[in-house]
Amino acid sequence: MDIRGVILDMKNTPIPYATIFLLNSDSTFINGCTTDDNGAFFLPDSLKEGMSLKVSAIGYNTLVAKISTIYFPATLKLENKSYQLGEVTIKRNRPMQHLSKGGIVTTVKGSVLSIAGNAVDVIGQLPGVRIEDEQISVLGKGYPIIYINGRKLNDLSELNRLSSNEIESIEVLNNPGARYSAETKSVILIKTIRKNGEGLSGNVQSVSRLAHSFSQSGNMALNYRHNNIDVFGSLALDYSKRYQKQDNSTHIDFNNEVYDLKSALTIFPLNTSYIANLGFNWQVNKDNTLGLKYEFYGIPNGSSNWNQQEKVFLNGEWQDEITYYTHWKRKTMPQNMLNVYYLGNINHWSFSLNNDFYYSKNTVNQDMKEDSNSDNGENTINSLNHIRNKMIATKGVVGYTLQKSKTELGYEYTYTDRIDNFLNYGILLPNSDNQIKEGNFAVFLSTNITFGKYEVSGGVRYEHTVSDYYQNKQIVKEQSRKYSNFFPTIDFSFPIKQANFSLSYTAKTRRPLYSQLSSNIQYDDRFTYEQGNPMLQSEINHDITLAGIYKWLYFSASYQYVRNAIVGIVESYSENEPINLMTFVNYKHISKYSSVLSVSPKISKWSPQLILNFMGQDFKINAMGKSQ
Structure with a gap:
């Protein structure tokens, strides 16, 4: 029979990383292992008369027990070791x-x-x-x-x-x-690190930041542990004041005329947010844990002032100078999140279940005053954007471990409902009332097997997504989507002398963000609008990565082939006016590559680190009448 059990201290708290030795009748070593985070151990061996288990852990007295006196699965307890402390030197090594x-x-x-x-x-x-x-x-x-x-x-x-x-x-x-x-x-x-001890504990933290302006944040957290129940809660507040300055240059060819725009933009964002959470973790026994966490997030007062001066040149000659004063006001109240989870183990089996619930309301208000030196004079532009989000998600995973292999089978389901209402005032731009209801169901299977010094892991995930797009409460079939895809992944780990390497392939996707699908038209300035594209398709990303590590050297290199790549572009909004529209389109493919080299040696008392990163892409686009 297999030899398995759990190691506890005298207060019935699991002891992780305890060492287990299986010894023969003459005390010779047969097999060994260490306990996991829950104090559990497993030895795939057969019991024979005269065998014994030797259990040791830092801070505890070593225990030697005859197999004949143990009932399996075993529960063994270690006593705390008493120390007479002398001079102590603490050393910290490189990671x-x-x-x-x-x-x-x-x-x-x-x-x-x-x-x-x-x-x-x-x-x-x-x-x-x-x-x-x-x-x-x-x-x-x-x-x-x-x-x-x-x-x-x-x-x-x-x-x-x-x-x-x-x-x-x-x-x-x-x-x-x-x-x-x-x-x-x-x-x-x-x-x-697993926290020990019982009773009430807490911490208070305050942070001040200086980046052109002062910002402050603070939080308070409390925790109460008794027996196997851990109750926690925290409250955090953040006041953030920022500053951004940028210069923009825009070139527009329109009906054989050339517009050059030179603008200086200064942004002053101000944000106040509140975060609170409350929950508990309950370790029912050594094999079962469940918990609950509720989080509240709110921005009652988020604002941003944009000051922009723009000079307009037509065919090289000054035509106009326009000043924009824009005030953004954002409010996120409330944003509620609830998570309920369960973790369990039965012999070779492991189980996990997570359920999430989410709800939020957002309001964004734009007030702009536009002052022109030309005959256009002064204009006032306003917009109001209401967004409501709902989400329900559940995920379950069953795992089976046998000797040097582990297999996992699981499912995941997510349902989202987003309503996006956008109103324009003062300009002749259309209003919009969008809604997206989306359900995503996935099943996956993964396994990893070890062959001596080599390890192979792989899996496949199937996802089926139904996304219904509504405009003015009516479903739009042309802009609704259905996706059904398989996403394989495989990883091969192998050593070369003292170095270890891994070669992996994975297929991923990137679905358009809600904001990229929105038909809202946002007014940036007299020459620039922004809009999503409800016709966007999802990307498919094929990724090959090679990574290696040798002592204090780490290297990785990746190549990605992205099909149906989502790209932000600028195109003409109207045939009658020189107005740019910033939007998104799908391109056939983009090739991307990246590499990382990390050097972190230990030199005497010093632990320096050097990280070099390189990224690039191969992508051509037709712009300004030529391929770039």
Whole structure:
């Protein structure tokens, strides 16, 4: 029979990373393993008379037990070890990194990254990850989906509240497998250190930022643990004041006349937001955990003032000077999110179930005053945009582990309902009333098998999407969509001497954003409008990635072939006026490539890091009468 069980301390708390040795009657080593995060262990071996188990863990007394005295599955308890402490020296090493299926894992605990500050500070130092203007992106793969201990992160400000010394490891997947949505091109998995002890704990944090103007944020979090129940809650406030300045140059060829526009734009965004959450985690027993989390997000007062001076030249001669004063007012109240989850294990089987509910209301108001030095004089333009979003989502995964292989089978269903009402005042642009109802159903199967030093993992995901597009409460068949696609993925990991490599292929998609499908026409200035394209099709992205790691060197290179690529373009809005329309279209294909080289040696007490990134694309477009 297989040898399996769980290791607990005297308070019935699971002990992760305990070492299990199976010994013969003469104390010779037969087999060994370590416990997982839940304290569970598994040895695929047969029991014989005289065998014993030796269990050891840092901070606990070693336990040796005869097989004949143990009932399986076993529950073994370790006693805390008492220490007489002398002088203690704490050393922090460089972060340890190793390849995983589709990415790279960085160990934070015990490394210099554990004193970096918060989770954002740590993520910003990982190979192939870039943080700019508080946006996290994986080079060549876009914005990642982020998980903390298996829970999807909806509020990225939570990363600022997670201290670096609470993080055990971070895994960056630049080729996520079939388990994840076909639109997910990159994933960041954060694993925190298990917190011990009981009672009430909390923290308060305040941050001030200076970037032309002062911004402040603060949060307070409380946590209460008793037995196997963990109750938590937090409240965060953010006041953000920004500044942006840019110069624009626009060239328009219209009816054999040339318009040149030179403009200087200054933007002053101001935003106040509130985030609150409340929830609990309940470890029913060593094999079953369930929990609930509710999040509220609100922007009661978001505004932005745009000041623009534009000089207009016609055929090289000054024609006009126009000043634009635009005030944007944004309100998101309320935005509610609810997550209910369950995790379980039975022998070789594992189960997970996640259910999400989401609702939000957004209002955007634009007030613009346009003052021209020519005979056009002064104009006033107003627009009002109401958006309402609803979402229900569920995802279930069943896993089976047997010796050196693991197989997962799962489903995912998401239903969204978005209403977008747009009204224009003061200009002869059409109003719009759009609604999109979309259902996405997916099933997936994935497995990984280890052959000595080699590992192969692969999977396939099938997605069926029905998207109904409504205009003025009437369905528009031509703009409604149905998608049915298979998305395969495969990853092969292999060593070459002391270096480890992985070669992977995955197929992904990119569906148009709601804003890209919208028929709303937004007035930017006298020469520029913006509009979506309800006829957009989804992209299909074929990705091949090679990655390698040797000691403190990490390298990855990716090639992507994107079919039906969604591209932002500028085209003529009217045959009678020199007005540009910024919109989106599908192009047949684009080839993209990217590479990352990370060098992070340990030099005496220093841990320097150098990251080199290279990105490019092969794409031709006809613009201004020629191919570019």
